[in-house]
Amino acid sequence: MTLDPRLAGRRVTVRVPATSANLGPGFDTLGLALSVYDELEVTAVDEPGAHVDVHGVGEGVVETDASNLVVRSIAHVFERAGVELPGLRLIAHNTIPHGRGMGSSGAAIVGGVMAAKGLLEGIVDLDEDALLARATELEGHPDNVAPALFGGLTIAWMGDRGPQHKRLTVHRGVSPLVCVPDASTMSTAMARTLQPESVPHTDAIFNVSRSALLIAALIQSPELLFTATEDRLHQSYRASAMPETDALIQTLRQAGFPAVVSGAGPSILVLCADPGERLRAAELVEQHRATPWTMHMLAVDVLGATVVTHPVEGLA
Known part of the structure; x- marks a missing residue:
């Protein structure tokens, strides 16, 4: 593979909500998107590798190189798309608590998948099914990544065509x-x-x-x-x-x-x-x-x- 010249200097910004999965009885199936957000800025650069700056939650703890979960998620999408990964500069502003059951790892994965979608715009088209498939491959199950991707209340399941979802609008009183x-x-x-x-x-x-x-x-x-x-x-x-x-x-x-x-x-x-x-x-x-x-x-x-x-x- 050779680096696509259209990637040079391309910059994307991503915003991903927190989620709550299970919701009591809906184990591994139901999830809800919540109004707490991680925000990312990702730039394709000519230097190989990845450089990550983390601000807020995870600062000083989260990996700041190619092992970072967001970077690994971007790399996974590029690999599955058959496109060479450029060098990456990532700035993360995190507010979703880590290890607290609010979908922080799912948000990192979805953030990387969406960043890859933006970087690949005009090169490879990634529809909703592809986004959910790539995120689920990384997360292992779709109940957290589906609401982070699509918002609202989601029902997620594994079918013959891989992970599937249905998004529903929540009653305004909830x-x-x-x-x-x-x-x-x-x-x-x-x-x-x-x-x-x-x-x-x-x-x-x-x-x-x-x-x-x-x-x-x-x-x-x-x-x-x-x-x-x-x-x-x-x-x-x-x-x-x-x-x-x-x-x-x-x-x-x-x-x-x-x-x-x-x-x-x-x-x-x-x-x-x-x-x-x-x-x-x-x-x-x-x-x-x-x-x-x-x-x-x-x-x-x-x-x-x-x-x-x-x-x-x-x-x-």
């Missing part, structure tokens, strides 16, 4: 509250080791009914969110690894608030039916939290990841 512990983290890989290989038939039926109800609650009937967020498939098995998360969820649910583990945890997502309920949930967290938690009153992101291409003259 008011997410995310409670993030200041100290503890949880990796998705670690959380998955706590899952049993099989579950009782009655629990499987229970979750099928609740996940179906959750779709209706989120798009049409928010008053059903408490019942719709009940789960028997994964949260109880992970509770011992996140005792503070479990205790706060139990406190919230006993008071009637639809609280669930956000992604793999340890953050908590409260899917309130209206802003007033969200304020009451936040007051309860403030009264009963045993350790420091940061509360975020968020909106549902409706755009998903965006990329803007800025052609420049000459080499950067």
Whole structure:
């Protein structure tokens, strides 16, 4: 492969939302895009390799060379497209917490995939299916990357044509509250080791009914969110690894608030039916939290990841 001259000096900016996956009963299937964002600026340069500047979350910790997850994601898309990768200069402004169940790794992957889409504009066309396929190849499953790519509420599944998704618009009353512990983290890989290989038939039926109800609650009937967020498939098995998360969820649910583990945890997502309920949930967290938690009153992101291409003259 030879470097395409159209890449020289091309610059793109990318914005990617945080996500919350599972949403209680929708294990490995449902995901929601949230109004917290990582922003990237990526420039194709003539020097080989990658140079990364990270600001905000992950500064001084995240890799700043070709091993950076965003860079690896860009490289993966270029390789699959059969286009030689140029040198890259990446500036990342991160606000999505790392290791807290808000989709930070999925956002990094989607950020790289979208940056590659922008850099390859006019060279290789990447449609929605291709974007989701490339992101899923890197992430391993589509439930976090789908809402980060497309926004809103997404249903994601694996089919004969690879990963597929359906995007739905969330009822305007739904008011997410995310409670993030200041100290503890949880990796998705670690959380998955706590899952049993099989579950009782009655629990499987229970979750099928609740996940179906959750779709209706989120798009049409928010008053059903408490019942719709009940789960028997994964949260109880992970509770011992996140005792503070479990205790706060139990406190919230006993008071009637639809609280669930956000992604793999340890953050908590409260899917309130209206802003007033969200304020009451936040007051309860403030009264009963045993350790420091940061509360975020968020909106549902409706755009998903965006990329803007800025052609420049000459080499950067």
